[in-house]
Amino acid sequence: MRMNETEKELVEMILSGHTEAFEPLVTPYRQPLLALAYRLTRNREEALEVTQEALLRAFRSLARYDVSRSFRNWLFQIAANEARDRHRKRARERAAVEDAAWDKPPFAGPEAGRERREIRSDILQCLAVLSPREREVFVLRDLEELDIKETARTLGCSSISVRVNLSSARRKLREAIRNDFPYLEDGR
């Protein structure tokens, strides 16, 4: 899916200084982008932060955007990178806290509590069985319906890596549905 003519014109306008054209350019993607971030982070507040940062980054890097590419997928790439960076940062912080308090009783922290409360829908619970990379691949390929090549480009990895992670993700999800969500298997 390539960029349409209207989007091209809007990008040109922004690059020539009419920055108010950014809003009509990104408005069609505001909800899909938030949905993607929500599925990757599984947390509403964090998804909102990821999306905001992604849109700010997109605005600042618009001059480097390749117009032969789908604008939606480019936004998805920025959002996926942002979600991954945050996940790594959080993991490092958590590891540091655990190192500092190794002799204290385990404390999951407010983030974990918030995450537990946030996990409501079946689809989010299913996604919880996946590793971050498997989740990214599954969300982009199966839920957002990007093809293998575009998924690889969006995640900055090879098509082989996408296939490996996709295969593993589908296997785990099938098991999760069979064991924990049989009503999904029955189609109820």
Place this chain on the structure above:
Amino acid sequence: MTCRKAKKLMPLCASDDLRPRLLAAVRAHIDACLSCRKELGEYRQALTRLKAAAKAESVPDWSEGDWRALMARLRPDASAARRPTFLARPRWAAASVLGVFLGLAVLTMLFKDGNLGQRETSAAGEPSVVSLTLVSQQTGLKIVWFLDKNFEWKGDEN
């Protein structure tokens, strides 16, 4: 193809994500194997259910307040989105001009019996030392480099 290999490839076969040749081989096996056909059906069904559940799921949307606040944050940042122009970056332009000038000077020195530097000639008439003079336009600082006939640095003079 064996059942074991077909089952390994099944998750990708469920939505035709294998390379065409491999996909054809798995399909040929599945056509002849009831157990693998059943498993492929299960994968396909699971995927369809997951996609349907994802479509039916209520995902959060922006509140108008959050959206307006974000768009407002972009306004002070307006210059960041503009296309960088060569002339808008005087330091880069000056550096490029200086680079071209130096390149031309070196090329002239290499290919002509030019007047750029003083030459000393050996007994055989070959120049043995070449000098290259660099003058800063801003500070007036003058540096002379001396190079031998193999362009090895021999010394400088300020």
